[in-house]
Amino acid sequence: MEKTRLYHEDLIGLKTLEKSGSLHFVSINGEHLHLPPRVFVKEIINKYLKDNSKNYLNEQLEDDILNLY
Incomplete structure (x- = not known):
């Protein structure tokens, strides 16, 4: 995610959320997006x-x- 333009240019606020500690990642076993x-x-x-x-x-x-x- 950090390598995308969406993140680098903070187009939807992901970078801001991560830097403030408000972005949480959840890792779940299974198929992508399922x-x-x-x-x-x-x-x-x-x-x-x-x-x-x-x-x-x-x-x-x-x-x-x-x-x-």
Whole structure:
């Protein structure tokens, strides 16, 4: 990613996010760009988007995501 024009010219803010420590990389085994729903919920939703103060909404969000597949 760091070798791309998108990053070097900071066209969408990736370089800025990385330099501020706000860009997180997740490495997952499997095919390129294939993210199983349960892994998506565990690695993305639960870590970065989950609001622990609203458990019902979180459960509903997880169910909705898993039902998309």
